[in-house]
Amino acid sequence: MKITFIGAGNMAEAIVAGIIKQNVVEAADVCVTDINEERLDHFTEQYGVGRTTDNAAAVAQADVIVLSVKPQIFPDVWPEIERALKSDALVISIMAGIPSAKIANGKPIRVVRVMPNTPALVGEGAAGIAAGEFAVEADVEIACNLLGAVGVAVVVDEKEIDAVTALSGSGPAYVFYLLESMLEAAEQMGLEKGVSRELALSTVIGAAKLMRESGEEAAGLRAKVTSKGGTTHAAISTLEEHGVKDAVVAALKAAQTRSIELANG
Ligand SMILES: NC(=O)C1=CN([C@@H]2O[C@H](COP(=O)(O)OP(=O)(O)OC[C@H]3O[C@@H](n4cnc5c(N)ncnc54)[C@H](OP(=O)(O)O)[C@@H]3O)[C@@H](O)[C@H]2O)C=CC1
Numbered sequence: 417m418k419i420t421f422i423g424a425g426n427m428a429e430a431i432v433a434g435i436i437k438q439n440v441v442e443a444a445d446v447c448v449t450d451i452n453e454e455r456l457d458h459f460t461e462q463y464g465v466g467r468t469t470d471n472a473a474a475v476a477q478a479d480v481i482v483l484s485v486k487p488q489i490f491p492d493v494w495p496e497i498e499r500a501l502k503s504d505a506l507v508i509s510i511m512a513g514i515p516s517a518k519i520a521n522g523k524p525i526r527v528v529r530v531m532p533n534t535p536a537l538v539g540e541g542a543a544g545i546a547a548g549e550f551a552v553e554a555d556v557e558i559a560c561n562l563l564g565a566v567g568v569a570v571v572v573d574e575k576e577i578d579a580v581t582a583l584s585g586s587g588p589a590y591v592f593y594l595l596e597s598m599l600e601a602a603e604q605m606g607l608e609k610g611v612s613r614e615l616a617l618s619t620v621i622g623a624a625k626l627m628r629e630s631g632e633e634a635a636g637l638r639a640k641v642t643s644k645g646g647t648t649h650a651a652i653s654t655l656e657e658h659g660v661k662d663a664v665v666a667a668l669k670a671a672q673t674r675s676i677e678l679a680n681g
């Protein structure tokens with residue numbers, strides 16, 4: 417199975433690195449395209465994959481095409497890709513916002529939409545996978561195998577993809593934002609950088625692992641940390657005074673709205 421990634425950006429790199437490391441595909445069967453030769457050099461040096469700046473040529477020999485350019489440039493790149501597609505090619509789109517029907521463009525093109533996230537780079541990704549109108553079960557399986565090799569892959573309806581984008585596609589950025597804030601506070605409190613990095617990272621990983629392995633709800637686990645009249649209560653009350661929960665809910669809804677807007681360019 418020959419796979420071509422159109423756009424050798426951050427997200428394509430996370431997937432390519434993961435699927436090669438996990439031996440899901442041979443590097444020789446992967447090709448990446450980009451307008452930026454430096455990105456292509458990077459991919460060739462790091463992962464040993466094929467490379468070209470010619471999207472149509474790369475598409476013409478691929479069984480699976482992964483659309484990994486920004487949604488805003490989809491209208492510019494799609495016409496030449498569509499013309500070059502092999503008749504039995506599967507198109508996997510990781511682009512936020514763009515509906516499968518817009519990609520199929522009135523033709524029976526098999527499209528699977530995938531919303532991955534960058535922790536795929538370290539095998540801890542979380543991806544939502546949705547079949548477009550003409551995709552068959554085997555197509556969804558191909559996407560699940562690719563993304564399942566680099567983390568968790570969950571099949572959803574396409575109408576849920578904008579919400580998945582807001583939750584797990586953009587999600588790592590929210591966690592990094594929280595970490596940035598925690599580390600800024602640690603610095604202000606005089607902790608040494610290396611120490612606070614280690615403690616903060618283990619705290620985030622540990623909390624996620626505890627929630628997964630215990631099966632408990634977040635609120636219950638939070639209650640177990642929060643002693644009456646103690647330090648956590650002081651911190652959470654401060655977060656509540658600042659409306660942090662409402663802000664997080666509003667933030668995810670803004671991401672979902674933006675994903676819906678991207679459908680229309
Ligand atoms: N980053 C993330 O965490 C996630 C991203 N996505 C989706 O993945 C897609 C890529 O995002 P991301 O990797 O962050 O973006 P990047 O900007 O890092 O990657 C896109 C790449 O495509 C290149 N490119 C631009 N024009 C063309 C062209 N005509 N032909 C081939 N390549 C071209 C860009 O080059 P140049 O920079 O020079 O323009 C860039 O290297 C987006 O659609 C996004 O919605 C989905 C989930 C998570």
Ligand SMILES: O=C(O)[C@@H]1CCC=N1
Binds near residue numbers: 581585
């Ligand atoms: O910010 C974005 O638009 C992309 C989609 C999800 C994560 N990054």
